[in-house]
Amino acid sequence: MSRRPGHVTTGPYAPPVPHTTLPVTSADGARLHAEVHGPKDAPAVVLAHGWTCSTAFWAPVVRELAADHRVVLYDQRGHGRSPAAGPAGHSTSALADDFVAVLDATLRPGERAVVGGHSMGGMTIMAAAERPQLRERAAAALLCSTGSADLAAESRVFPLRSPQGRRRAHRLLLHARAPLGPVSPLARSALRYATMGPGATAEQIEACARIVHACPPGVRARWGRVLSGLELTGGAAGLALPTAVIAGTADRLTPLVHARRLASVLPDCRGLTELPGLGHMTPIEDPAAVAGRLRALVEDHLRAAGTGAGSGAGEDAAAQVPRSARQKKEKTA
Secondary structure (H helix, E strand, O other): OOOOOOOOOOOOOOOOOOOEEEEEEOOOOOEEEEEEEOOOOOOEEEEEOOOOOOHHHHHHHHHHHOOOOEEEEEOOOOOOOOOOOOHHHOOHHHHHHHHHHHHHHHOOOOOOEEEEEEOHHHHHHHHOOOOHHHHHHEEEEEEEOOOOEOHHHHOOOOOOOOHHHHHHHHHHHHHOOOOOOOOOHHHHHHHHHHHOOOOOOHHHHHHHHHHHHOOOHHHHHHHHHHHHOOEOHHHHHOOOOOEEEEEEOOOOOOOHHHHHHHHHHOOOEEEEEEEOOOOOOHHHHOHHHHHHHHHHHHHHHHHHHHHOOOOOHHHHHHHHOOHHHHOOEEEOO
């Protein structure tokens, strides 16, 4: 019997076919799968997915952007089509190594990009904050549904009153090596509760479940251990480029306190967008909002810089943000 694909294969959440795929080699020799979508000469957006996900997670955002942006995706090590690393190859430093290797391999000499990361992908960008490659290559960043520290204590998957109890329960969840099994009705219900808002559709839940269940249990557990001890507040404070933050108000994995904390420590925060009622999987729950923030960063920090546009660039960007994104609640830190 053939193995079921690790993503849906039809509809808006099915990954589009890239025009280019390429292997990327990281600093320690780890091999990564990368792919490029959209016109070759368009402004570049480089995206990093989160824990237990893959390039397929960005499918609806790619569909929003790829007509007029060159969108670069890659599978974090051990996820999707990137082979797993050895036990020593799991650290925030490895995440940063992989990210800058992708930037070097996919961007042209002197080219800059808007970078974005969801969950562990956002942590990847924070981990790379001090890397010269990021400072040279990234014009702006989007941190999406992510946090810099205290994940186990702040999460609300297990809404225990005691911080110590929450920390222990969430560490057990993060460290678990048990196979998730097939995507069953019970599995969909559990995934929706833990990672999505109450308004998530059956199609969105299925798309997320197929991706998450495809992540190997050992990979999930090794990266879960990294996340349970995460401390990247210094990385966030050192992220010296224009950075926007976006998060769902019903996120149980990285509750809104993380996004607000990031907005307070980022040296050049360009706004915190709170998406009412959405959970942790914001690029699938509202891809138009996420793509809209990326598009605005491109307009302000890539197109404007490239054309010498003046102060009207920000207004042009706002006009191009999809209506569903503009209707969301936005707070500027």
